Amino acid sequence: MMEDLPRPVLTEGNAIVKIEMCGICGSDVTAYSGKNPTMRYPIHGLGHEGVGVIVEIGENEQGLKAGDRVALEPYVPDFTCHMCRVGRFNNCADIHVCGVHKDGMMTEYFSHPVRLLYKLPDELDFLRAALTEPLTIGLHGATRARVTAGDRVVVFGAGTIGLMASFACLSYGAEPILVDVVQERLDFARDQLGMPHVFNSRNGGVTEYLKEVTGGTMCQAMIDCTGAAPVLGNMHDYVWHGGRIALVGWPHGLVTVNQTRLMQKEIDVCPSRNSCGKFPEAIRLLQEDRLPIKKLITKTIRLEETEATIRDMMEHPGDYLKVVIQI
Numbered sequence: 001m002m003e004d005l006p007r008p009v010l011t012e013g014n015a016i017v018k019i020e021m022c023g024i025c026g027s028d029v030t031a032y033s034g035k036n037p038t039m040r041y042p043i044h045g046l047g048h049e050g051v052g053v054i055v056e057i058g059e060n061e062q063g064l065k066a067g068d069r070v071a072l073e074p075y076v077p078d079f080t081c082h083m084c085r086v087g088r089f090n091n092c093a094d095i096h097v098c099g100v101h102k103d104g105m106m107t108e109y110f111s112h113p114v115r116l117l118y119k120l121p122d123e124l125d126f127l128r129a130a131l132t133e134p135l136t137i138g139l140h141g142a143t144r145a146r147v148t149a150g151d152r153v154v155v156f157g158a159g160t161i162g163l164m165a166s167f168a169c170l171s172y173g174a175e176p177i178l179v180d181v182v183q184e185r186l187d188f189a190r191d192q193l194g195m196p197h198v199f200n201s202r203n204g205g206v207t208e209y210l211k212e213v214t215g216g217t218m219c220q221a222m223i224d225c226t227g228a229a230p231v232l233g234n235m236h237d238y239v240w241h242g243g244r245i246a247l248v249g250w251p252h253g254l255v256t257v258n259q260t261r262l263m264q265k266e267i268d269v270c271p272s273r274n275s276c277g278k279f280p281e282a283i284r285l286l287q288e289d290r291l292p293i294k295k296l297i298t299k300t301i302r303l304e305e306t307e308a309t310i311r312d313m314m315e316h317p318g319d320y321l322k323v324v325i326q327i
């Protein structure tokens, strides 16, 4: 459903941004269907992957001005709680994520805190820039798993976020090993994106495969982008002693884990929420264009096509990676 809203009025600390493009996230699809447990209804509009042009802004420390092209970091913290004071804004106790806890960016004009705007380089077009936010999720996951050069990292889930996490691993000089149950996704990751290792776990065998690929040492790190119980229940097997595991995928209900084995191997399990301080890094990676990140864009649509597209994404999730709305 589309609705007419008044154009937002400029207020202290905020800017008015004319949104040019906004990606559709899997969480937008579950929010539309009422199956997203983090949603706080009612809000006006979904969307947290927006990029646009500043049309109104006051004096500000970043030197941003009207006409600047920007990416919008969508997690609005209170900037005052303990987590914010130590710089973990993504984990603010009173966070308001656009399109989740407050109005979303699938709209023409949007009021947003100036502190959460990042200037885009001239060479970076809006379409590629629309991948900034999902790329930050991958980068944050890899950071939570303390991925470093030379690591072998098993990444579960070859959807947009799993692929972004794999790109993050490549960017950090690590070797991603991508596991999924949908063969088309794995073929795409290998043939189109050049991912070095892919494995279909539909019939099990993940541990044996990882043993083979790693020469018996297993992985130094793991990034889960599925939240699937069979993955989390066996995660102690997939990393070596002292392994680090980042949990990025939203879990499907409560999951049983093998705490004994996690303790015996002193594995660090780190939940990963949103992203923190990763927008400049993601913008730089997209600008450099070394990794084929833009290949994740399945198609672009007009704002009027959003609802029909989300419905189709609900029915045929395997057909889509990233859809970007041109507003």
Ligand SMILES: [Zn+2]
Pocket (backbone or CB within 6 Å): 077, 078, 079, 080, 081, 082, 083, 084, 085, 091, 092, 093, 094
């Ligand atoms: Zn806070």
